[in-house]
Amino acid sequence: xxxxxxxxxxxxxxxxxxxxxxxxxxxxxxxxxxxxxxxxxxxxxxxxxxxxxxxxxxxxxxxxxxxxxxxxxxxxxxxxxxxxxxxxxxxxxxxxxxxxxxxxxxxxxxxxxxxxxxxxxxxxxxxxxxxxxxxxxxxxxxxxxxxxxxxxxxxxxxxxxxxxxxxxxxxxxxxxxxxxxxxxxxxxxxxxxxxxxxxxxxxxxxxxxxxxxxxxxxxxxxxxxxxxxxxxxxxxxxxxxxxxxxxxxxxxxxxx
Ligand SMILES: [Zn+2]
Numbered sequence: 533x534x535x536x537x538x539x540x541x542x543x544x545x546x547x548x549x550x551x552x553x554x555x556x557x558x559x560x561x562x563x564x565x566x567x568x569x570x571x572x573x574x575x576x577x578x579x580x581x582x583x584x585x586x587x588x589x590x591x592x593x594x595x596x597x598x599x600x601x602x603x604x605x606x607x608x609x610x611x612x613x614x615x616x617x618x619x620x621x622x623x624x625x626x627x628x629x630x631x632x633x634x635x636x637x638x639x640x641x642x643x644x645x646x647x648x649x650x651x652x653x654x655x656x657x658x659x660x661x662x663x664x665x666x667x668x669x670x671x672x673x674x675x676x677x678x679x680x681x682x683x684x685x686x687x688x689x690x691x692x693x694x695x696x697x698x699x700x701x702x703x704x705x706x707x708x709x710x711x712x713x714x715x716x717x718x719x720x721x722x723x724x725x726x727x728x729x730x731x732x733x734x735x736x737x738x739x740x741x742x743x744x745x746x747x748x749x750x751x752x753x754x755x756x757x758x759x760x761x762x763x764x765x766x767x768x769x770x771x772x773x774x775x776x777x778x779x780x781x782x783x784x785x786x787x788x
Pocket of ligand 1: 625626
């Protein structure tokens, strides 16, 4: 079987690369018809017309949002569905391709803004999905906050899910608590997790090794992809809750 590259073409807008997880202006949240529902574990937040396999992930209702990638990119906003998909399947947040199978040691690269040069720490939580090495290099060159204020990167061995971030609702009045503020709720908080409308999946980064030489990682990644003779899909890795199911496409200029 021939090697198949998991690195996808990056979308550009006005000459600027737009990450896979970025929201676009035509992706506007519709009204969210939340209500109190009786689930198997008791009362909790749900949608009046809930379709569990579409609306509920990790046992939590997820905000409804169209996914059309039209209009202009809003670089400050992460699309809640593409963000969750990228995190749960360990897809690259820049190109959307699978990161699983892009390193021989099966570790995953994470990239974060780091104004003070602080490295990514063992046990740190993040809402930011992983990234290919070649896509990380593109991001640190082209993404203004990373380019101008600094960044940190790390190879990570294990990424268990921790919880969600989203809007928290009052169990009796269904009033949105701390409106406009993103509440972080761990899955272990069995009381509050029932009343959150999720927008982000949060994972914990474990077995963390900080890295700085992205060029070296790009070379390792290219070599791993070149010498890989197994299909990337169905690799069996399931490090953030779901095995990734995307098929791989030929690489077509991640650096544009
Ligand atoms: Zn990528």
